[in-house]
Amino acid sequence: xxxxxxxxxxxxxxxxxxxxxxxxxxxxxxxxxxxxxxxxxxxxxxxxxxxxxxxxxxxxxxxxxxxxxxxxxxxxxxxxxxxxxxxxxxxxxxxxxxxxxxxxxxxxxxxxxxxxxxxxxxxxxxxxxxxxxxxxxxxxxxxxxxxxxxxxxxxxxxxxxxxxxxxxxxxxxxxxxxxxxxxxxxxxxxxxxxxxxxxxxxxxxxxxxxxxxxxxxxxxxxxxxxxxxxxxxxxxxxxxxxxxxxxxxxxxxxxxxxxxxxxxxxxxxxxxxxxxxxxxxxxxxxxxxxxxxxxxxxxxxxxxxxxxxxxxxxxxxxxxxxxxxxxxxxxxxxxxxxxxxxxxxxxxxxxxxxxxxxxxxxxxxxxxxxxxxxxxxxxxxxxxxxxxxxxxxxxxxxxxxxxxxxxxxxxxxxxxxxxxxxxxxxxxxxxxxxxxxxxxxxxxxxxxxxxxxxxxxxxxxxxxxxxxxxxxxxxxxxxxx
Numbered sequence: 283x284x285x286x287x288x289x290x291x292x293x294x295x296x297x298x299x300x301x302x303x304x305x306x307x308x309x310x311x312x313x314x315x316x317x318x319x320x321x322x323x324x325x326x327x328x329x330x331x332x333x334x335x336x337x338x339x340x341x342x343x344x345x346x347x348x349x350x351x352x353x354x355x356x357x358x359x360x361x362x363x364x365x366x367x368x369x370x371x372x373x374x375x376x377x378x379x380x381x382x383x384x385x386x387x388x389x390x391x392x393x394x395x396x397x398x399x400x401x402x403x404x405x406x407x408x409x410x411x412x413x414x415x416x417x418x419x420x421x422x423x424x425x426x427x428x429x430x431x432x433x434x435x436x437x438x439x440x441x442x443x444x445x446x447x448x449x450x451x452x453x454x455x456x457x458x459x460x461x462x463x464x465x466x467x468x469x470x471x472x473x474x475x476x477x478x479x480x481x482x483x484x485x486x487x488x489x490x491x492x493x494x495x496x497x498x499x500x501x502x503x504x505x506x507x508x509x510x511x512x513x514x515x516x517x518x519x520x521x522x523x524x525x526x527x528x529x530x531x532x533x534x535x536x537x538x539x540x541x542x543x544x545x546x547x548x549x550x551x552x553x554x555x556x557x558x559x560x561x562x563x564x565x566x567x568x569x570x571x572x573x574x575x576x577x578x579x580x581x582x583x584x585x586x587x588x589x590x591x592x593x594x595x596x597x598x599x600x601x602x603x604x605x606x607x608x609x610x611x612x613x614x615x616x617x618x619x620x621x622x623x624x625x626x627x628x629x630x631x632x633x634x635x636x637x638x639x640x641x642x643x644x645x646x647x648x649x650x651x652x653x654x655x656x657x658x659x660x661x662x663x664x665x666x667x668x669x670x671x672x673x674x675x676x677x678x679x680x681x682x683x684x685x686x687x688x689x690x691x692x693x694x695x696x697x698x699x700x701x702x703x704x705x706x707x708x709x710x711x712x713x714x715x716x717x718x719x720x721x722x723x724x725x726x727x728x729x730x731x732x733x734x735x736x737x738x739x740x741x742x743x744x745x746x747x748x749x750x751x752x753x754x755x756x757x758x759x760x761x762x763x
Contacts, residue, residue: 664702
């Protein structure tokens with residue numbers, strides 16, 4: 283980047299910082315004016331109530347004069363005093379009303395000025411300058427830009443390398459693996475579908491992909507059906523992040539270590555929100571005008587382009603998983619809900635079991651995802667300890683999400699295997715992609731299962747049962763070779 287460009291960026295940053303400071307001052311003034319407005323309204327009500335005496339008091343005034351009350355004799359003098367007092371009260375009421383209106387107008391003007399200063403797209407502003415402003419904006423009511431656990435660990439906020447602020451990359455493996463269909467593997471998959479059917483589960487909402495890592499053969503059931511991935515999507519965000527780290531976009535790659543660990547090992551939504559914001563250079567914020575939202579959405583969609591350019595057809599992974607505690611978001615809001623469109627039929631994250639099985643295969647089997655070094659690190663994050671003492675005590679909170687109970691690894695705890703997985707669970711779906719390899723390396727396969735219905739979500743025995751069947755059949759298959 284040239285010296286002039288750096289100066290322009292510094293000036294822009296200073297202008298944005300100045301606007302933010304002015305906005306904060308305006309916000310404080312508005313709050314103060316609102317408090318004053320409330321006080322004035324109370325005073326107006328008090329004076330109005332006292333200017334209209336209660337009928338009961340009027341009726342009794344002649345018979346029981348109040349003690350210590352100054353009385354005026356009848357005549358012009360008394361009438362004049364009462365008239366002056368009435369006029370004074372009226373003037374006070376008029377002044378208070380004018381002050382209230384003035385405060386309201388001032389507050390309204392300040393709000394409009396503050397908002398227009400930060401969000402108005404000027405004719406000479408290009409998308410990059412808009413993006414810079416959007417990157418510094420946030421959702422109303424947010425109190426933090428990083429999770430509490432990141433603050434507690436004095437975690438540094440990642441920053442991009444100068445000159446690479448807008449650099450967009452794509453997945454390095456542009457051609458999908460050339461798997462060969464297998465009738466024998468298909469028999470195993472069909473047996474899994476029969477298990478779901480025997481439990482009266484809706485098989486129309488089921489997808490399965492099975493890959494024999496030793497032979498490169500594949501089989502599946504509705505494996506190209508796009509389904510909501512739940513937290514399995516975090517495996518994709520991890521790969522996109524490592525793509526940027528390997529391409530030198532970030533100054534200190536280690537600044538992401540805590541976040542990637544939390545996102546993959548604990549399925550933490552705060553960590554995944556933070557990572558998605560950073561890899562797409564966006565932030566959750568209040569709804570935007572159409573022209574600014576187009577810029578924001580194009581940036582967020584970069585994570586889709588990362589994979590779709592490599593043959594991951596139909597993929598959509600640009601939306602966060604909830605709740606996000608550090609942003610105080612129980613559900614999508616602001617721009618996050620704006621991109622979902624119709625609330626009755628919202629756009630959501632979608633992948634296929636072929637997508638998740640392929641990605642896991644490329645990370646842990648071929649180790650070609652991003653690079654051999656990056657694949658080794660990512661596969662390490664996906665490794666699960668199947669010993670009961672390692673997972674039985676885990677709670678079912680999002681922070682301590684248990685990727686073993688109710689999933690494929692539970693039925694393999696007594697097997698001599700290395701197990702790698704990313705699981706996802708919501709009230710209406712159960713998803714998992716797992717790589718299983720015996721420790722003698724005689725058997726190795728990838729299994730991805732997606733159950734997109736509440737019946738799958740509530741069934742904690744189905745995936746372990748399916749996993750047990752697949753493992754037994756795959757070991758037998760390897761022994762016959």
